[in-house]
Amino acid sequence: MYDFEGENSVEGGTDRGPSRGPGGAPHRALMLLEAPRLVGELASSFAVDLVAPRRPGGEGRPVLVVPGFQATDMMTGRLRGHLARHDFRAHGWAQGANIGLTDERIDGLVTRFEQLRAEHDEPVSIVGWSFGGVLARWLAHTYPDDVRQIVCLGSPWRAEGERTHATAMFERSRRKHGMSDRARPMMELLRGPVPVPCTAVYSKTDGIVPWRGCAVDESVQPVAENVVVPSSHVGMVANPLVLDVVVDRLCQDPAEWRGFSWRAALLAKWGAA
Template identity: 55%
Template structure:
């Protein structure tokens, strides 16, 4: 993303970008993950464990992505019984005024479709940073936030996409509020936050995407009054929107009751999935 930390301090330590080999493998891994996801949805029945009617979920795409690139993710969630919404803002070209303002307007539109029901925010990559920021902007209206491969930490700003962010800022502009947005999204949230990330991510360094002090941590962290969780999955970066394990973890977290939050475990998640299938 934007290398604000390095701009402020050229000597600032960071995780750096993932190895080139992982980046090159992205193109070969994503089709396999997509196909596996489609097959899984055909074989396994949906959870459909949503009580009180379909709960609203707003899905935010990654940098230079748009709604069609999250269609597999949204289709999967719709099959699980959620009222799923795309962001409707076209290509995500970064922190322009149009996107900063348009995202809040879009959130308000989605919230209005289910009065009184808080909205779950699911953000892929840079979309996860925007999801965190939106949760700060609309306190009391967000149920939870789930980030998929989102390098929100200052140490994780340098990714394989950083130069693309720089070029996009020149071409599309950069809001005067951009640094304030980044500063705000890094503050602790007051709603449950789950970070799903991969050690084999070829775009963003996995350590920059974690929310806890240690991999797999669960519970309040960094001053957050709400649960924060790290869930690692074997996935490419692009594949996080279709990888079957990433979607299984997402399903399990979205089904949680924020008032009775249960720590994530693969054993429990797969056991619940098996009971649904039975």
């Protein structure tokens, strides 16, 4: 994300010495594997859908899907299509490319969320991919009574997760598009315990962001849980295991929350529960 902590990003990249460690970006080898892994994840997710039964647990509930930095609704189409298959009413954010914390994108996100809340007349679940998950945390803090739950996919919300392989892109975007005066207050707010059920899905083989910056503190808020998946970062919106996690979590009743279990999720998926 933006280098709020250091304010000294390097134009050509994000590495200052070894790229491993709790606060550093993932190893470059993992970054180079992102594209080929995405191809496999996308193909396998379509293959699984051809044979797996539908899980009609969505019951028409609304879901807002927020794309990652520089991503668009087109790039979350596979995820939204999968949610629709399981009877969720999945919506894109309708703001074009996610260029970061500009006034236009912040105001557009608020307008889109309020529109969906009024249209469906019920709390809206939010699935945020990467930086989109950071924005999902902010929406949950801003509208605690109107957000049903959030699911964050590879979202580096912690200060120690700010330096990623995308940090230089954020800084270039800041110079080109500017950044809202609300950016720092937003980050300070969203780093507090989320007031709605929050699931953090992350991969220890993520090639873009440090996974430790994505994990939530399961003991400091009412409902918070971490789910580790074998996934690339870009493939978080297509990986079949990630899609299983998202559907399973969105099927949960916030008032009777059950912690995630791979066994329970897969049994429910294949109609054996």
